[in-house]
Amino acid sequence: MAEFTVVIGNKNYSSWSLRGWLMARIANIDFDEIVIPLDRPETQAAIRKHSPSGRLPVLLHRGLAVWDSLAIAEYLNDMKPEAGLWPPSAAARAHARSISAEMHSSFADLRNSMPMNIRASYPGMGMTAGTRADIERITSLWRDCRKRFAGAFQKDDGFLFGTFGAADAMYAPVATRFKTYGVTLDSDADAYCAAVLGHPAMKEWIDAAEHEPWLIDSYELK
Ligand SMILES: N[C@@H](CCC(=O)N[C@@H](CS)C(=O)NCC(=O)O)C(=O)O
Structure with missing residues (x-):
């Protein structure tokens, strides 16, 4: 299991997920990926297991959840200042x-x-x-x-x-x-x-x- 996990929605449709996932790639972290398909009866319950806002993307790290694309950018910049985010x-x-x-x-x-x-x-x-x-x-x-x-x-x-x-x-x-x-x-x-x-x-x-x-x-x- 990788140190970080990035939880995202459909890669075809979820623009915010793309942003968060790219931040993780730029930071060059080793991460697992969980994809939650959007717009299904079970979607919200599945997202809320990881993200208190009910929105994706969310970055999970050592028991911490960081939701929202900009917060993810700032957290990864704190973790990996050398990455050039x-x-x-x-x-x-x-x-x-x-x-x-x-x-x-x-x-x-x-x-x-x-x-x-x-x-x-x-x-x-x-x-x-x-x-x-x-x-x-x-x-x-x-x-x-x-x-x-x-x-x-x-x-x-x-x-x-x-x-x-x-x-x-x-x-x-x-x-x-x-x-x-x-x-x-x-x-x-x-x-x-x-x-x-x-x-x-x-x-x-x-x-x-x-x-x-x-x-x-x-x-x-x-
Ligand atoms: N401001 C948030 C926006 C996140 C957002 O709106 N995500 C959408 C997917 S693109 C979502 O999670 N929707 C929940 C749903 O469809 O149930 C961010 O920057 O991360």
């Missing part, structure tokens, strides 16, 4: 935490109109005025980040602060949504999404999502 300068860390908190608390139109569904292809669907405004804000904050911070550190692998970190994990489900819904992007946003979707941990998650047996009818657009 957050960037190396205070200014960049403040910026990374600001955009991560913004993702956590905003973009309801994008989230509601374009729910994460990795294996689906719904080009043109879900585009409302509100979704368009969310996409503009997100792509402009990505551009600003790359311009100000990506080249400032030792390595630039195409991510927001150079190397793949917690802020990228927070926006990773947005990159999958842009693919699912065929959102046309400028070249900067397109290159950033390609970097995210091409990261080995993302490729592993996407492959698992594509092979998951569960279909949640209410999450599929008609």
Whole structure:
């Protein structure tokens, strides 16, 4: 049994689970994974065995439960400060935490109109005025980040602060949504999404999502 456990929902549909799981991968911890299929009669009881909020993801470590994606990022950063979940300068860390908190608390139109569904292809669907405004804000904050911070550190692998970190994990489900819904992007946003979707941990998650047996009818657009 590994020292850590990450409890998640369906890899195809659960965007918050993807964020928490990526944080664990970035922290380079050895972890067991428990997948609880969402939207079933037994789902809530199964989640509440691990997570007091009734929400996933939750990270379990030595009798401690850490629920919520951002709390998981901070706990893993405490446990593994050398992993680079957050960037190396205070200014960049403040910026990374600001955009991560913004993702956590905003973009309801994008989230509601374009729910994460990795294996689906719904080009043109879900585009409302509100979704368009969310996409503009997100792509402009990505551009600003790359311009100000990506080249400032030792390595630039195409991510927001150079190397793949917690802020990228927070926006990773947005990159999958842009693919699912065929959102046309400028070249900067397109290159950033390609970097995210091409990261080995993302490729592993996407492959698992594509092979998951569960279909949640209410999450599929008609
Ligand atoms: N703010 C939370 C959101 C977690 C969340 O909403 N998770 C959803 C799955 S994506 C959930 O657990 N839903 C419970 C259910 O469907 O019963 C976080 O950042 O982790």
